[in-house]
Amino acid sequence: MRIDVVTLFPELVGAVAQHGVVGRAISSGIASLQLWQLRDFASDRHRTVDDAPYGGGPGMVLKAEPMLAAIAAARAASDQPVRVAYVTPQGRRFDHAAAQVLAKRPRLLVLCGRYEGVDERALELAVDEEWSCGDYVLSGGELPAMVMIDAIVRLLPGALGDAESAVQDSFVHGLLDHPHYTRPQTLGGQAVPPVLIGGDHERVRKWRLQQALARTWRRRPDLLDGLNLTDEQQRLLDEYRTQADADGRCPALDNQE
Numbered sequence: 001m002r003i004d005v006v007t008l009f010p011e012l013v014g015a016v017a018q019h020g021v022v023g024r025a026i027s028s029g030i031a032s033l034q035l036w037q038l039r040d041f042a043s044d045r046h047r048t049v050d051d052a053p054y055g056g057g058p059g060m061v062l063k064a065e066p067m068l069a070a071i072a073a074a075r076a077a078s079d080q081p082v083r084v085a086y087v088t089p090q091g092r093r094f095d096h097a098a099a100q101v102l103a104k105r106p107r108l109l110v111l112c113g114r115y116e117g118v119d120e121r122a123l124e125l126a127v128d129e130e131w132s133c134g135d136y137v138l139s140g141g142e143l144p145a146m147v148m149i150d151a152i153v154r155l156l157p158g159a160l161g162d163a164e165s166a167v168q169d170s171f172v173h174g175l176l177d178h179p180h181y182t183r184p185q186t187l188g189g190q191a192v193p194p195v196l197i198g199g200d201h202e203r204v205r206k207w208r209l210q211q212a213l214a215r216t217w218r219r220r221p222d223l224l225d226g227l228n229l230t231d232e233q234q235r236l237l238d239e240y241r242t243q244a245d246a247d248g249r250c251p252a253l254d255n256q257e
């Protein structure tokens, strides 16, 4: 997969390609990341990319022409067609399902805004889709672009080793992850759940699945609404809820507001 990013801070976005799973995927050729400095597409000798907003008010707006020129250059750098994505709180929520859809494409071109945003006419002319990583305002689109790149690239075939791929399974369920433990066996008076010590892989699998269901039910019941639980999952969740009713509250698993 080829990913192009238009940004005023290519070194910031490039950091995602220098570490860990994404770093390895890019050095091994599974993905490539091409960064386009928006300022290189300014046409005046001061390399101006922003201007005051029509209608007044504070801050600056990124000019349309440099953005459109950068998009044209990035688009033309490969023969394959590409969809242009803008990262903005006004976009569709970028979640794991969206990452799976985008990971099937051969190319993606991401635009990062700064200041108060991009001239709306550039977005209307060139943008095919808008993505939001969450309901907050940042100082620019670079961090959400990096979030998308990380989530997408790790899904590409061969990006994860066997051990890491197994971890992926819990998200494929659409559930929150189960808890994890490593040595020592007791810490601060807290023992590792005994089922994890016994070596019964089937009991471990069921316990982890039940923990994932319990956490999702406690913390993100909205995620369960979108799922069709298997008979086994429904049974494990019912069993947990029956026990939870008997035991009373479980603050550690509750949503912290």
Ligand code: 9WO
Pocket: 087, 088, 089, 112, 113, 114, 115, 116, 117, 118, 131, 132, 133, 134, 135, 136, 137, 138, 139, 140, 141, 144
């Ligand atoms: C600024 C602003 C000020 C008052 C009220 C609402 C406001 N929205 C913005 C705004 O969206 N500024 C953007 C900053 C301009 C373009 C890039 N910026 C950005 C992208 N901030 N946050 C994102 C973003 C993108 C994707 N997912 C989450 C946040």
